[in-house]
Amino acid sequence: MSATQPAQPNGTRPDGTRPDSDRPDGARPKVTEREARQVAEAAREQDWRKPSFAKELFLGRFRLDLIHPHPLPADEDVRRGEAFLARLREFCETSVDGARIEREAKIPDETVRGLKELGALGMKIDPRYGGLGLTQVYYNKALALVGSVSPAIGALLSAHQSIGVPQPLKMFGTQEQKDAYLPRCATTAVSAFLLTEPDVGSDPARLATTAVPDDADDAYVLDGVKLWTTNGVVADLLVVMARVPRSENHRGGITAFVVEADSPGITVEHRNAFMGLRGLENGVTRFHRVRVPAAQRIGAEGAGLKIALTTLNTGRLSLPAMCVGAGKWCLKIAREWSGVREQWGRPVARHEAVGAKISFIAATTFALEAVVDLASQMADEDRNDIRIEAALAKLYGSEMACLMADELVQIRGGRGFETAESLAARGERAVPAEQMLRDLRINRIFEGSTEIMHLLIAREAVDAHLSVAGDLIDPEKALGDKAKAGARAAGFYARWLPRLATGAGQVPGAYREFHPGGHPDLATHLRHVERSARRLARATFLAMARWQGRMETKQGFLGRIVDIGAELFAMSAACVRAEHLRARGEHGREAYQLADAFCRQSRIRVEELFGRLWTNTDDLDGTVVQGVLSGTYAWLEEGVLDPSGDGPWIADASPGPSVHENVHRPLR
DSSP, X not given: OOSSSOOOTTSOOTTSOOOGGGSOTTSSOOOOHHHHHHHHHHHSOOOOOSOOHHHHHHTTOOOGGGTOSOOOOOHHHHHHHHHHHHHHHHHHHHHOOHHHHHHHTSOOHHHHHHHHHHTGGGTTSOGGGTOOOOOHHHHHHHHHHHHHHOHHHHHHHHIIIIISSHHHHHHHOOHHHHHHHHHHHHHTOOEEEEOOBTTBSSOGGGOOOEEEEEGGGTEEEEEEEEEEEETTTTOSEEEEEEEEOOBTTBOOEEEEEEEETTOTTEEEEEEOOXXXXXTOOEXXXXXXEEEEEGGGEESSTTOHHHHHHHHHHHHTTHHHHHHHHHHHHHHHHHHHHHHHOEETTEEGGGSHHHHHHHHHHHHXXXXXXXXXXXXXXXXXXXXXXXXXXXXXXXXXHHHHHHHHHHHHHHHHTHHHHSOHHHHXXXXXXXXXXXXXXXXXXXXXXXXXXXXXXXXXXHHHHTHHHHHHHHHHHOTTSOHHHHHHHHHHHHHHHHHHGGXXXXXXXXXXXXXXXXXXXXXXXXXXXXXXXXXXXXXHHHHHHHHHHHHGGGGGGOHHHXXXXXXXXXXXXXXXXXXXXXXXXXXXXXXXXXXXXXXXXXXXXXXXXXHHHHHHHHSSOHHHHHHHHHHHHHTTTGGGGTTOOOOOOSSOSSOOOOSSOOOSOOOOOOOO
């Protein structure tokens, strides 16, 4: 301890850092940008063993046969799913007080007990382990339902089953692990997923939490700090990602473990509070010399990231499912309110400016439900590879739901900005529109921010190109490797490029089954999707030819490419759903109207995105950013005061014992 730098009560310096002597060597791995990309690339599923509608779409091939006719659930799955939805609806109506959860910023214990008794913790767990065995379709419908009453409950159930212990064990666990943990997860034990750290978000190469093998005891010793551990405050079981050091007997790498949350050495140091989802049990968890038996390792050493990403392939669908529920609620409130609120002699819905917002909410809700149901049913059938579809659903759902909630607030005017509690206090209906907007905002960050999703999907979208030409644009490859890549690329593009010139989208009668008599013409929209898919593929090829190895740095371009693909996928799903409902005699005419409205709105957005591929301010923006970071524009910040408090930008996460009270409170 230095006389000039006295230690604080928690062993840190006044600036929040720990003395160097408290930092073990290698606590925070130092990695280059290239090394970070290599870690992410190694975690990818690199093989495509099954067809993918979205992958083909980005390659300019509109494979409508992969999604039409719309896949259907088995009769028994429908019976079981509908029966549970009926019980869940009754429970939500009688035993869930969303306003109380918002007011008290926590889910009452009795509510969680009721969910456990209902079987909601085991919706996706096989009945042999005490679960309900619901399909992905009905699991998502359940999340949409319960999330409409309380998004915090939706988050708790989703984090537990979509990314918590049940899903990775189902896919990668041993039989012994399934027998030990799945019955608990189905009935009593809440689980959480711990990956993020104070200085590690979407760049896992810098993961600092360690799991040091103790071969004499056939165990690992965990040390580190995890941030934003959803369910972590109340969890009984944890999935923890930690780095195993490489050694003679250990391949090392980021590895997944099932950990008992009450293990000695685990401290929940803080329960985080957010602008929305106030009932979210999210915290900071410290591991100090936590012993975990080797039998609780999931998969092999070094397989942790691949397990996490594979789990998210279907796990990501839970978030857009709750966005569907939000859209349905926004539509209900917009319809009821704008029909009774009058301005200038007529209901506000009859004014074009408000009517356009209502049309957007209705059409987008229809399309988003089409996307989620289609992707979920494909996940249940396991016939297609849906990694891109699920990612697109998450990206599109989170962005569009925020827009719908924002439009609802605007439609409601001052009442949209006022809290439900305040509205009720002065005698009006307690409509939590502003809460919905706050609660939805995190979805653009949860489970991969919009920016990260753009990059993740873009990487998959150009996978075919990198497979044949990757070595050609890699500056570190030898000339011999480049020559071989050139030959492969020449053969691939000689076959692929000519197919982008013409297609069914230029045939007037194509997709005629989507234009039945007396209904809007959806065939014209599908022809537009087919033409746009080929146009998108050509743009991607031109960009690779232009920027080659620098393509990965053109994030603005890649983001627009992905956004175009998302719109094309949504249009396709909307049309297929409309025809599916028409064929079944379920609101077919209305579904066609909604699909037509959505496609017309979407096509305008697509054309704008295509225009911005090549006409944009990306380079100028980069110049401005350089000026901002260098302080060139610091004068622009004058005239204000910063109300932020003191402290480091990123909290210290050095390993060591906790000096905080443990706020872990398991739900009983």
